Amino acid sequence: MRWLVILVACGALAQTFEQTPKDIKQGETLKVTASTNVQSARMNGITIRLFAQDGGGWLGLMPVPVLTKPGDYSLAYLDEKDAVVHSTIIHVADARYLKQNITIAPAIASLAPSPGEQQTVGNFRKEVSETRYWKEPLTPPVPGCLTSPFGAMRLQNGKPTGDFHAGVDQRGAAGTPIHPITAGVVKLVKKYNLRGGTVAIDHGQGMESIYLHMSAFAAKEGQKVTPEDVIGYIGSTGRSTGPHVHWTLYVHGEAVNPGQWMSLQNCPAAKAAPVKRKASTAKGM
Ligand SMILES: [Zn+2]
Known part of the structure; x- marks a missing residue:
């Protein structure tokens, strides 16, 4: 029983938030994932929903518009009350479009x-x-x-x-x-x-x-x-x-x-x- 309690506690601590790819450019799509239920994510004024995936976890697709100024942006994960549960900095690079x-x-x-x-x-x-x-x-x-x-x-x-x-x-x-x-x-x-x-x-x-x-x-x-x-x-x-x-x-x-x-x-x-x-x-x- 004690082991079970420890496992559950570890599970809670291991809540993960990931974004791929690591090197994102103007006009690309950032895959935003969370291991636990997260309602949405927001970056540079764009809010997207995360959806429960068949294989487990939650996934949302964050577009980075072509006209985004290259630089650092805060990506916030939000719960159903719009409260920030996690945030991280995303660097958007210049895509050097023709x-x-x-x-x-x-x-x-x-x-x-x-x-x-x-x-x-x-x-x-x-x-x-x-x-x-x-x-x-x-x-x-x-x-x-x-x-x-x-x-x-x-x-x-x-x-x-x-x-x-x-x-x-x-x-x-x-x-x-x-x-x-x-x-x-x-x-x-x-x-x-x-x-x-x-x-x-x-x-x-x-x-x-x-x-x-x-x-x-x-x-x-x-x-x-x-x-x-x-x-x-x-x-x-x-x-x-x-x-x-x-x-x-x-x-x-x-x-x-x-x-x-x-x-x-x-x-x-x-x-x-x-x-x-x-x-x-x-x-x-
Ligand atoms: Zn065309």
């Missing part, structure tokens, strides 16, 4: 969103659902290389726009099948003026993804999908001038770098002629 000049043809630049397009996608980004469908490793939706990487600060005619590329553009022939990056539930299947053929997926517990410019769909709203499924096909619909898939990984509504979760290679041509390539995409897409 700067890219973009030229957009007037006919493409003047496209207006469909009625409700911005609102509907905005609402999708705000959703956080209980069930975890995502699992690692996440996998690229198509095999093609990147014609535009994540996080590139956009300049127009040499002037900063304050915008960055909130996703990646992957090359692929028109009609190439697009797969979800991990399992989830399809939330949106829509044809939009700006985004073109769009499929948005909720992967659960704060992770979501969206795929744009599709020529055709192969998924329905409400459908559960896995990476083996096809959700649509590469096209050039919406604000796009050539076949590619623009896709974004969202963590609690923030666009984060998918390169942290999977291997994505830049196209050699993108480096040789970055300005020219930008003609096929537009800000935020």
